[in-house]
Amino acid sequence: xxxxxxxxxxxxxxxxxxxxxxxxxxxxxxxxxxxxxxxxxxxxxxxxxxxxxxxxxxxxxxxxxxxxxxxxxxxxxxxxxxxxxxxxxxxxxxxxxxxxxxxxxxxxxxxxxxxxxxxxxxxxxxxxxxxxxxxxxxxxxxxxxxxxxxxxxxxxxxxxxxxxxxxxxxxxxxxxxxxxxxxxxxxxxxxxxxxxxxxxxxxxxxxxxxxxxxxxxxxxxxxxxxxxxxxxxxxxxxxxxxxxxxxxxxxxxxxxxxxxxxxxxxxxxxxxxxxxxxxxxxxxxxxxxxxxxxxxxxxxxxxxxxxxxxxxxxxxxxxxxxxxxxxxxxxxxxxxxxx
Ligand SMILES: [Cu+2]
Numbered sequence: 001x002x003x004x005x006x007x008x009x010x011x012x013x014x015x016x017x018x019x020x021x022x023x024x025x026x027x028x029x030x031x032x033x034x035x036x037x038x039x040x041x042x043x044x045x046x047x048x049x050x051x052x053x054x055x056x057x058x059x060x061x062x063x064x065x066x067x068x069x070x071x072x073x074x075x076x077x078x079x080x081x082x083x084x085x086x087x088x089x090x091x092x093x094x095x096x097x098x099x100x101x102x103x104x105x106x107x108x109x110x111x112x113x114x115x116x117x118x119x120x121x122x123x124x125x126x127x128x129x130x131x132x133x134x135x136x137x138x139x140x141x142x143x144x145x146x147x148x149x150x151x152x153x154x155x156x157x158x159x160x161x162x163x164x165x166x167x168x169x170x171x172x173x174x175x176x177x178x179x180x181x182x183x184x185x186x187x188x189x190x191x192x193x194x195x196x197x198x199x200x201x202x203x204x205x206x207x208x209x210x211x212x213x214x215x216x217x218x219x220x221x222x223x224x225x226x227x228x229x230x231x232x233x234x235x236x237x238x239x240x241x242x243x244x245x246x247x248x249x250x251x252x253x254x255x256x257x258x259x260x261x262x263x264x265x266x267x268x269x270x271x272x273x274x275x276x277x278x279x280x281x282x283x284x285x286x287x288x289x290x291x292x293x294x295x296x297x298x299x300x301x302x303x304x305x306x307x308x309x310x311x312x313x314x315x316x317x318x319x320x321x322x323x324x325x326x327x328x329x330x331x332x333x334x335x336x337x338x339x
Contacts (some may be wrong), residue, residue, distance in 0.1 A: 017057075031173045034195040034220060037115040038176035044111045051100055068137040114178075116190055119156030125149065127161045129168035129181040132202060132312045133254060134212030141230045145319065149201055149256020151193050152226035161187045164315055169205035178204055185288050193220040213270045216254050246331020249324045253316065257321040263335035269278060271312055272304045278335040280304060294327050296320075 023278040033039045125136045137145040150271040151157055161170060163181035168260075170189065171178045174197075203214035221229065233248060247264060250256065256266025272280060281291035284302045295303050297317035303309050320328065 005138075006065075009068070013061060016161045017303050020173070030176070032195070032198060033176060034172075034193055034199055035176070036194050038174065038191070039194070040111045040115060041176045044107055045204065047107060048104055051104065059099045075184050086274070089115060097192055117193060118190060122158050123152065124158050124160060125151075127170065127181070128164060128315075128319070129170070129203070129214075130159065130313050130315050131163035131208050132214040132311060133168065133257070134170075134203075134214070134216050135253060135319065139229060141233070142223040144230065144233055145253070146233070146252045147257065148216050148228055150226060151191070151218060151220050152223040153220050154194055155192070155223065157191045157193065157286055159191065161189070167205050167211075168203045168214065170201045171204040172199050173202070174199045180205060186211050187252035193218075196220050208310070213258065213311070216257060243327075243331055243334060245324070246329075247328035249320065249328045250331060253320070258312065261329075261332075261335060272307060274332055274337050277332060288333055289329060292332050293325070296325065296328065 011072045029072070030042055030045065033042055034068070124139055126139065128135045130138070133147070134149070135145050135147060159170070159179070159181060161181040163183045165183065166180045169178055175191050175193070176197070177189055177191070180186055181187060197220055199218045199220070200214045201218050203211060205211075207214065233252065250264055255261070255274075256264050256268050258268040258270035259272070259274045260267050260269065267326060277292060278288055281288045283305075284291055285296070286302075291302070299312035299314055300309050311335050316325075
């Protein structure tokens, strides 16, 4: 073996390894976990990644060395030596991957089993995915529906998913789990949030024109604040004061994620500015109240100029009760008159 050929290779290897290690250590590859499950998934992730890096580095190093060291001279037309395999090598390269894959399988199975084990006093949340919005309803609060996913800290949460139209996928990066939602099938995900904060909820399955705006927030609250919200919201929706009820319906259904409405303090830009409803009704040639009601129940009946069809969810007509819809329409009319 020529000593001279190896020394520069070792030098290159050390420099490349140093750069790779610096990049690996400097970048925040994963978000800080916000659930017990994520705290189990992250070490598993690194376990697999480290194995992959070692295997990749070993294979490329041997390959790089071989390509340089055994390169044929340009004028060498002779055949290579006949080789009939190497039993020792074959055993090694079968045994090592078998052990590694088995180890990954066992560790993954343990993490999965622990993550699926529900705790005591499970909070069930029914999640509905539709083009292009999420809604979360709480059977514990008589089906109170919210456009943001509010969760108490340190309690086992079972999300039960239904998709109304096409396949969507639920993802909160800080929870480190993804779950597809499939029409006709009920899918589930268990989460135990353990860090207070507001995290993005993202649809991670290309589901149509409005896929990129199919986002909302997961808000992890203290158990006391969560209970207060849960009961405060259910009584607000049932409030005899229709403007309080309408404001709650507007907030709970995440209308503000897509619409600007001064009264609600929202600045969404996906749909038209709802402070200008009167002018829009005139343009559509309809009485204001009929126009607003129709726009919510059947958004494609009249599509505001400059906006796309099929972006506003067409399901509020069935998702909202008559009382909620009435309150919402009144609320929008009175807020837009003020604005
Ligand atoms: Cu989607």
